[in-house]
Amino acid sequence: xxKVEILQIGPYPAWDEGPLNQTFAMHRYFEASDKAQxxxxxxxxxxxxxxxxxxxxxxxxxxxxxxxxxxxxxxVGYDAVDLEAARERGIxxxxxxxxxxxxxxxxxxxxxxxxxxxxxxAEAWVKSGNWAxxxxxxxxxxxxxxxxxxxxxxxxxxEVAKRLAAFDMKIAYGDLEPREFASDWEFIADPIALAQASxxxxxxxxxxxxxxxxVGKEVVEAxxxxxxxxxxxxxxxxxxxxxLDALEAGRLGSAALDxxxxxxxxxxxxxxxxxxxxxxxxxxxTVETRKAMGALVYDNLVAHFEGRSLPSPVx
Ligand code: 8YV
Numbered sequence: 051x052x053k054v055e056i057l058q059i060g061p062y063p064a065w066d067e068g069p070l071n072q073t074f075a076m077h078r079y080f081e082a083s084d085k086a087q088x089x090x091x092x093x094x095x096x097x098x099x100x101x102x103x104x105x106x107x108x109x110x111x112x113x114x115x116x117x118x119x120x121x122x123x124x125x126v127g128y129d130a131v132d133l134e135a136a137r138e139r140g141i142x143x144x145x146x147x148x149x150x151x152x153x154x155x156x157x158x159x160x161x162x163x164x165x166x167x168x169x170x171x172a173e174a175w176v177k178s179g180n181w182a183x184x185x186x187x188x189x190x191x192x193x194x195x196x197x198x199x200x201x202x203x204x205x206x207x208x209e210v211a212k213r214l215a216a217f218d219m220k221i222a223y224g225d226l227e228p229r230e231f232a233s234d235w236e237f238i239a240d241p242i243a244l245a246q247a248s249x250x251x252x253x254x255x256x257x258x259x260x261x262x263x264x265v266g267k268e269v270v271e272a273x274x275x276x277x278x279x280x281x282x283x284x285x286x287x288x289x290x291x292x293x294l295d296a297l298e299a300g301r302l303g304s305a306a307l308d309x310x311x312x313x314x315x316x317x318x319x320x321x322x323x324x325x326x327x328x329x330x331x332x333x334x335x336t337v338e339t340r341k342a343m344g345a346l347v348y349d350n351l352v353a354h355f356e357g358r359s360l361p362s363p364v365x
Pocket of ligand 1: 331332
């Protein structure tokens with residue numbers, strides 16, 4: 051029997067590509083220089099898409115694949131998949147929740163600590179010989195006993211809060227409504243009020259049209275000249291221009307960011323700032339977690355084409 055044809059939107063590590071190639075006929079969309087021509091040649095036979103969180107699948111792509119049955123996302127965020135277009139055609143969508151939650155929380159907390167204590171700048175001070183040549187490094191701001199706000203008390207927000215509690219931080223969170231499992235922490239519904247009550251504001255919201263630019267000028271300025279914004283969700287949750295304006299003018303103290311509009315190309319204004327810590331969308335980037343994510347992408351595809359229930363369906 052011929053193999054089921056899958057459109058692969060981005061690269062995966064070799065340990066994922068092996069099983070995918072063995073089971074399916076994989077069409078490597080990301081390697082095609084003429085994407086329209088590529089789809090004209092193989093689009094009619096494609097029954098599944100294997101994509102990545104930040105790449106998704108838009109309506110134009112879905113429309114170009116008349117036999118499409120399933121979109122399997124390597125990532126928890128499916129905001130880049132046009133769910134409406136998928137729903138209209140009864141196309142299933144899956145993601146990789148849970149397996150990456152703790153890694154994402156770990157990186158968020160690591161970024162907060164690194165930025166607050168200026169670990170990167172302090173290391174440069176040692177390596178450049180400034181420690182011996184010019185003396186002690188500038189003093190930095192402590193983290194414990196400071197106020198942390200968590201915008202989005204989902205799985206990742208909860209893991210961030212647990213970690214911050216161990217640092218003796220005072221924790222508040224924002225969401226659509228109070229969460230029973232988060233009753234140890236103060237609920238502040240309004241993002242501006244949450245920012246006012248925070249020294250460190252973590253953005254851990256699942257992105258959607260409704261959350262676009264939820265962190266805008268007012269939120270950023272409520273956080274203030276001593277405050278830090280940490281974004282481990284999606285760039286669209288933050289108004290990047292408002293953020294850059296505030297960072298440049300000192301109306302916001304600093305930012306630690308794992309996600310950017312138009313990534314991997316990022317706004318060059320970020321590069322000339324010395325009050326930012328920038329990461330390459332790497333929060334789920336551990337070998338263990340990426341292996342678990344890849345296995346889920348594969349398992350969802352296999353389950354679908356064997357007619358079994360999906361391990362982690364979105365729709
Ligand atoms: C990326 C992510 O998918 O889980 C998500 O939503 O954004 C990440 O895990 C990862 O970079 C792989 O593309």
